[in-house]
Amino acid sequence: MTTPRDTPTSRRSRANGDGTVYERKDRRWEAAGYVLAPGNTRKRVRVYGTTRKEALAKLTEKIAASNRGLPVPSAQGSLAAYLTYWLENVAVHQLRENTQTRYTAVARLYLIPGLGRKKLTKLTAKDVRTWLNQLRTTCQCCARGIDARHDQPRCCAAGQCCRKLLSPLTLTYIHSVLKSALEHAVREEEIPRNVARNVRTGTPRPRRFEPLTADEARRLLTTANEHRLHALFELALHTGLRKGELLGLCWEDLDLGAGTAAIRRTLQRTSAGGLTTLPTKTRASERRIALPARCIQSLRRHHEQQQREREAAGTTWQHNGHVFTTTQGGSIDPANLTRAFTTLLRKAGLRRIRFHDLRHSTATLLLEQGVELIVIKELLGHAHIGVTATVYAHVRLRLQRDAIDTLSKALGSPETTETANGGGDEPPPCAALVR
Structure with a gap:
């Protein structure tokens, strides 16, 4: 297909495929030609202009786009x-x-x-x-x-x-x-x-969060010792599982002998189906994680407690296979878990945070213990390590500052190093690894 040529006004002098250009009765100029349409077909289009040159330029643009393989848009609605x-x-x-x-x-x-x-x-x-x-x-x-x-x-x-x-x-x-x-x-x-x-909207600043410190996390777990969902709070703080992943966890997903848990599903409330168990949102979220010894013991005790509740409920027990349920065996509403968590924080004398901040607390504490970023990414189920690095950039910056301070002491003058080491009786501190 050739490009229209702005040659004489006579319609007959234009080559086949160049389209037609002529003046209408209303003094406007109209240009028409065939272009590529969806489905690898051809479609006749018409364009208009106040001058012959303007109408021809519009038709030239459409035919040039057609020659590049771009079909003419078919949508005519709003x-x-x-x-x-x-x-x-x-x-x-x-x-x-x-x-x-x-x-x-x-x-x-x-x-x-x-x-x-x-x-x-x-x-x-x-x-x-x-x-x-x-x-x-x-x-x-x-x-x-x-x-x-x-x-x-x-x-x-x-x-x-x-x-x-x-x-x-x-x-x-x-x-x-x-x-x-x-x-x-x-x-x-x-x-x-x-x-x-x-159109670029700019990158919004990440939402600020205040994770629990190690002392606050210990105080929360101590207060939760007598709570019937103690195993849930302990599992949340040790593994960083999301709220829906915790509530969607089934006993068949756990291998307490091997100390592992398979994260395959999440519990959500939907407007149509109510409380519904769904697959994890992404492939990266579907993962197998290791369980710490404390969580394994808590889960064993929780299983025994659930068996007692099942016997007490009798025929009214709602069997759904979930690890964490109500006293009647039903699924726990995420909103009810949030309320229970808020009450627990108030009882422990801690500041109010979101339940999701337990996940941030886990990652922050692991980073401060020197755990590799890739390990934390796999534990949290992030799709890309860049997500983990971005969310916890402030923690890594603090660790880098501590590492640089340690290196600065090691590279200081002998007198400064001896003073920092208490007279030189103790060996110099080892430089922290900058991640």
Whole structure:
């Protein structure tokens, strides 16, 4: 296929395949030609311009893209229509229910109100960037009418904007949902490229967390000794398992003789199925971990306790094979575990943290003990070691500082070294390994 040639205005002088250019009755110029369409077919397209040169340039661009193998977009509807199609026919089959629910909420609250009227084929990177910048500076109480629904308005409805803005993490998540939808539109050859990928939102700062110190962890375990879920809290602090992984653990997953546990499933509450046991989210999350001796003993005692509860419940016992259950054998709701954990913290006199911070505490304490980063990555079930390194960068920085201080003492003058060693009777400290 050749490129149109801007030769004489006469339609007959144009070569076959160059397309047609002519002036309409309304004084506009129209250019038409055949280009590549989805399904390896050809389609006649028409473009318009105020001058012959403008219309010809538009047709030239489309035919050049066709020669590069890019089919002409077939979608004619709005972005809102495509998002609805994508959520109801694609995402629902490819995503977990909770993830699909969050994607639907993002589309309903942000994407459709902000960009929904745009034609899918006309959406540009500039549109996405302008919308994100506007979203970044818009008070959500005003935009969504949240304050107007309060009994006593204290923001926009009262004339005093509270400037409740979206966090950088939320903006990044909204942007990622749009990228996922447009990426599927590219795969279905509805649009030639994903314009959202050309927009950079910046890397949000990681969420701060305050893991337990070794003394605080010991105090928590001491307080939990009399709790019926003592084995769960001990397992969480020693292995860094996620809340859903702990509640989804089954007895068949444990080999107490060999001291191992297979992490294969997670327990989640979904809007449709209630408490549901699902496979782990990623392949890296499915793993086998070693159990410390203390956890093995706690699990043996917990198994005996569960047998007593089963005998006491009799026919009302709900057998599901889970390691950690209610007194009637049912699955433990993650929200109930959070409440029990908060009560335990208050009883131990500790500051309030999230249950997930027990996982961070495990990794932090292991790093401070000099455990290799790759070992911690395998234990936590991270997909890439870069995730582990990024999340716990502050711990590694502290360890590096300690190592450098130790090296500084070792490389100091003999007088300084002897003073630091108490007169030279003790050998110099060994330099810590910088990881």
